[in-house]
Amino acid sequence: MTTMAKARPRTRIQTQKRGIILEAALDVFSTHGFRGATIDQIAEAASMSKPNLLYYFRRKEDIHTALIQRLLDTWLQPLRELDEIGDPLTELRGYIRRKLEMARDYPRESRLFANEILQGAPRIMELLETDLKSLVDEKAAVIRAWMKAGRIAKTDPYHLIFSIWATTQHYADFDVQVRAVLGPDRGGEGRFEDAARFLEQLYVEGLRPKG
């Protein structure tokens, strides 16, 4: 798990402070991007001095890397849970809902990821081509099997997955735009419930197998 040279055991204070730093850095990186974020900002947000922060992470990039590695794991969890055994439409609906919940509950993580991809993914290209690709290949095969069995409409499983990513993450990444158009969160159950209902309908009807 740790990457230190001589495998020093991590101190209580170290784990704690590193956690605080990562939390603060998530705030800063997700709203300003890697280049736009400054160590001073992160230190300020973490309530410590810059040299002190640099004692826990030697370089700015180390913080970013730690953040992204922690992120990718949880980020792909909803897709991992897509179960070949279950009912296809129920599984996909569940996947959409879980992704939407992540966009609602972890918007900063979504933006951090979006920022990284937008700028060409210089720091995570390798992870995309290995971990991400193999997971998507696996799940696309599952979806394709469902299609072959006539349980959902035949279409391109990869683009189906892309569209689910796009539509759900949109509510985190483009939140400002959504709010500008819809105005401040209207009463009732809230914007996310509206989005969930819309997406559910779109995908369930759009993927219903044809007579």
Next chain:
Amino acid sequence: MTTMAKARPRTRIQTQKRGIILEAALDVFSTHGFRGATIDQIAEAASMSKPNLLYYFRRKEDIHTALIQRLLDTWLQPLRELDEIGDPLTELRGYIRRKLEMARDYPRESRLFANEILQGAPRIMELLETDLKSLVDEKAAVIRAWMKAGRIAKTDPYHLIFSIWATTQHYADFDVQVRAVLGPDRGGEGRFEDAARFLEQLYVEGLRPKG
């Protein structure tokens, strides 16, 4: 159109050089964001010295502003063309195709916009709340009328528009990720045709009016 103080007529060289600068700046801003882009990079990409560039645009932000204003107009054009008179499903299919074509042909513009929104849209918030909002309100009303008339399935027109934005722009903004998953553009008609077919099917089936 121009914003110069004493309305000096623009020189031939000025129009030309400003064009070159904007083109170069689009490259740089779209891949690094506003903060991440440097004037030197833009000058380098435009093959001129920094002071020379600053002779045409006094501040870095001026370049960005010019770029975004030019962008927003063409960016919303596809939505403007959504015609109340036409057949609803045909109109929406056409809208999706036009948006997808823009993502294919103008990915830098898409990323420039995405970058700006991601970072909280500090420079275009006002435009979003006026121009964008009023156009979306107008077209959402058109779509709602179609729904009321039973010509397409009843659902939330705003989230429908958002989902079209999300799915189409995804192919420009997350291009790196798409390529990492699908591998280098596979033979045949290309990735965009696959995406177009998928989205067309999803939306046409998903919005087909019920019984």
Next chain:
DNA sequence: CTAACGTTTGTCCATCCGGTCAAAAAATCG
């Protein structure tokens, strides 16, 4: 208590970056 180790801070530095300025070089115009 004290030695060893972990933590925190003030100071400092080199580089980058946005932007200025004056002077040289083109271009334009009469």
Next chain:
DNA sequence: CGATTTTTTGACCGGATGGACAAACGTTAG
């Protein structure tokens, strides 16, 4: 051509920024 205006450039500046360092401070175990 010569005068005036536009364009281009090299040198420079002040502030921000990533990071180094050593000294001071705290903690802990023998």
